[in-house]
Structures are given as structure tokens and as C-alpha cells.
Amino acid sequence: MFSGRRIVVVVPAFNEAQKIARTVRSVPGFVDHVIVVDDSSTDGTPRIARRSQRRGLEVLSHQRNRGVGAAIATGYARACALGADVTAVMAGDSQMDPADLAALVGVVVSGRADYAKGNRFAWPGVCRVMPLHRLVGNFVLSHLTRLASGYTHLFDSQCGYTAANRRALDAIAAGPVFPRYGYPNHLLVRLAAVGARAVDVPVRPVYGPAWRSGIRISRVLVPLGLLLVRAFCARLRRSFARRLWRSQTLAELPPT
Template sequence: MATTYQMDERRVVERRNPETSLEGAGVWLVIPCYKVKALILRVIDKTPPWVEGIVCVDDACPERSGDFIAAEARDPRVVVVRLKQNQGVGGATLAGYAEASRRGGRILVKVDGDDQMDLGYIPQLVAPILLGEADYAKGNRFTSISHLRNMPYVRVLGNAALSFAAKVSTGYWNIFDPTNGYTAIEASVAKQVMQKRVSRRFFFETDLLYHLGTLRAVVRDVPMPARYGEEVSNLRIGGIIGPFALKHARNFFQRVLGQYFVRDFNVATVELIFGALFLLFGVGYAAHWLSIREGNQPASPGRVMAAALPVMIGVQFMLQAINFDVLNVPSRPIHPYLRTIERMEAEVDA
């Protein structure tokens, strides 16, 4: 079951500090802009007053979104970043993270510019980070059947399949709905992510989770309903199934190698090694006997057990390794540690 987190704005403020408000939390909005000229001003107008800044990233938009926002937006918090070449949603988001962090943002909330995301959920999204219980929070539309009423059935099935694949490839077995683009990240963690080779296109949200996993960052789901309006998706399901499957497989093997053979060596490593050896021996022995047997010669009970027993033992080892992996989800946030390092480096430079 996915771990979720939901808290109203009042409780966040009370538990953080009764004398402060969300206005001092350093929350900045990052909005990638590509073919959203008709809707972007609605998103800006709906931004809560306690959000300190709004970074709109013109991702080489053919509608010249950046110029349009600069000319039409009346909110003084708006900052426009223009990219010379289209970098996809991932590239635009990372550029927005960099600009918001440079201007003092501490919690960076990424939303789309198509008015599909309800900005009223920002307090719930930033709550786990404000309380020091997570480094990254994301929306999850699958926590209630009522939240899925407006989602097409094809998207429900597709997101469910992608969610399981993401659990396997990222190691975050406690989350769901990995393609949800409504997210919040602590700025010091975002700086670490920006140093990695995160996918710039539609695989961005899932690949970001993979790289957060390599940092051992804590991720939390926040329940919110699916919402669809006048937006036009640039995503074509048929064109991403193959590439997504390959990228999930690549991330899975890289994660297992890095997590259990490079950065650590633990009981799951032993289970993986012996599980693979027993499986290979059992399957290899059976294949060898089938290749040398004469005609329809039946296998003796001893030969059957010599092949079946290693396979069964190997499967048990693999299941134990999977169980260890499921329980090995990061649980201690890293951003307090990263912030301390930043302060120490600033003092040294001073």
C-alpha cells in the first residue's frame, strides 16, 4: 500500500511554529511552459499569496510564452526564464529549480502551465518537507476511487502499469502514480539532483525518482483527485511504451548494481548471488539433460530433483532479496544534512 501524507495548512503552521506562517517558508512555484499560452495566466492568477516567487520557464515555446507572460502577467512575483532550445519538461523544470534556488527558494513546487493542477493542494504538498519528514513530495491520484472519476480508463490502466514498473526500477515501493507532475522538492536536494543525468523528456518524473533513490532521499505521496480541463497532452502512449520499458530495465539493473554491490554489501547481496547461482544451475542442468537424452527417455526421480531443487531454492533466495528491497525504502530525510553542509561551506567561504 502506498504511503500517503495529507495535512491542512493550519496544522502545518501550528506544528512548524505557531508564530510563523507559510509566507516565510520559502515556497516557490516552477512552471514549465510549452504551448500553454491560453491557460498560463490562469495558473499565475490562482497562485496563493504566500508563495514567494513564480518561475515560468519558456521551453523554446513556438507560441513565445515567455514574451506573452512578461507582457501580460501583472503579478510582481513572476520571473521568466527563456531556454534557447527545447529541453522537454525535465530540462525546463531543472532550469526552473536552478533559478528559484538562486533567488532563495527553499521548497520548489513544480506545476504544469495547463491549469490541470489544483493549486489549493500546495499546503498538503509542502507539509512533509516543512515538517522535516520528507525531501520530495508528489501527488497521488490513486488513493481513492472517487479521485479517479475524471480519469479516462486507458490512463488508469496505463498509470497502474507504469506505477509497478517504477516501484521496481526506483526502489520506492511505498509510492504510486509516478508520472504525476505535481511535485515539491527541498532546494538543497534539488541541487544534488541537478548534478545528475536526469531524463529531460516525458520520463523525467520517473527518472527523477530513480536519482532521488541513489541519494537515499525520502519521498511521500500526497492524495489528490485527477483533474482534466482544456489542456492538450503532447504525450502519445504508443510512442513511449518501448522507450519507457527499456529505461525502466536500465534503471533497475543500475540500481541493483549500485545499491547492493557498489555502495553496500548486505544480506540481499548474498541472496541475489546465491539465488542467481542456484537458478542458473537448475535450469542449466535441466537443459543439458534434455540435450543429451535419447528419444523420449524419461527422467529419473534423481535427475528431476537435481534440476528442480536448485530452482526452488533459487526462487526462495530471490523472494527474500525482493522482501529486503521492499523494506529498504529510505526513511530518514537527507535535506537537514545537506543544509548543514551548505551553511558550513558558506561560513568557510566567508
């Protein structure tokens, strides 16, 4: 519990046998439930996760690999069923500092936001820690996601360290989520469309010597680019419809 609220952490994990136990054990004590969502890992990830024996731990497995976005959607659905007030996401590879979780959850619990996400660019020295190609890719995608969503106050769109309240989860669950690595961008676009309040919280970038990533940019680029273009067009349509409605309403008012 955190200020009397039920907190759930969703941990997507694919072939994380080396790191999943450490990740699960590192989740702060105020978290009531930890849901690991495995995706047909071939290295024993779910078995090792179960052995961590953390209080409130559940391990779910997809029958076939469906992607990190789909795994998070599965975790969100389970969190709702468990009556979560706030649901956070932490990667299964220990790349998210547990010390930052209270700040993310706190912003949502206090009612200042429906959705809080990490911003590693707000961390001093990020340029020394994050690999150059990641800095550049993230910079470009963050700007495109700002345009597509209208959340011009947010940055680091690719940071998956997040906390969401029930309103945000309901908005996310309104349709299928981008199943693979473009999911953080898709969630922001969907939340913006319903007027959810989203904020950035500074979090520490973690890139150890054994750092690796499953992202294959060549596979993500086209579908993610299309998603952002479509979202941008939908935002323009919404804004146009709003302006039209406003001008018609003004025209119908009697002259003063």
C-alpha cells in the same frame, strides 16, 4: 513565505497561451517566486505569462524546445539561485489544483520528507475523472517505477505535482535529467539512489472538457523503458554490494 520558508513554484509551459495566465494567477499567495519556463512556444505563451504581473514572477525561455524535464531542471537551478527552501512544480495548463499546494509544501517544510509528490489515485472517484488509457498507463508505470526505484510506498509515478527541499534539488542536479516526459520517473530513481525521503500526498485529478496532452506514448515508451530497466539493474547492484560489505564486515569481527 510558508512557516518562514522561501517557496518557489516552477511552471513548465509549452504552447499554453490559453491557460498560462490563469495558472500563474492561481498560484497561492504564500509562494514567493513563480518561474515560468517556456520552451520556444509559438503561440505567445511567454508574452502572455509576463502580462499576468504576479508578484515574484519570472519568465525564462529556452532558445529551442528541450522538453518538459529540461525545463524543470532550468527552473530548479533558478530556484536554487533565488535561495528557495522548497521548490514546487505546477504544470502550465491548470491541471494542478492550487488548493493542494499547501499540503505538498507542508510535508516538506515540516521535515517529514525531502520530496513530496501528488498521488491522484488516493483521491476518491479518480476512476471517473482520469481517462481510461491514462489510468492503465499510469498503473503500469507506477509499478515499474516502484521496482526500479525501490520506493514501494509510492504510486502515481506520472504525477508532476511535486515539492522538493534543497537536499532533493542537489541530488536531482547531480546529473542530466531525462529531458522529456519520462522525467518524473527519472527524478524518483535518482532520489531513491541517494536515500532521499519521498512521500505521496493525495491531490485532486483535474481533467477538464478541453483537456489535451503533448505526450506521445510511442515516443516515450522505449527510452523510458530503458531508463527503468537500467535503474532496476543499478538498484540490484547497490543492494548486492551492500550485502557483500555487510557479510565481510561480520566475517572480520572477532568471535564472541
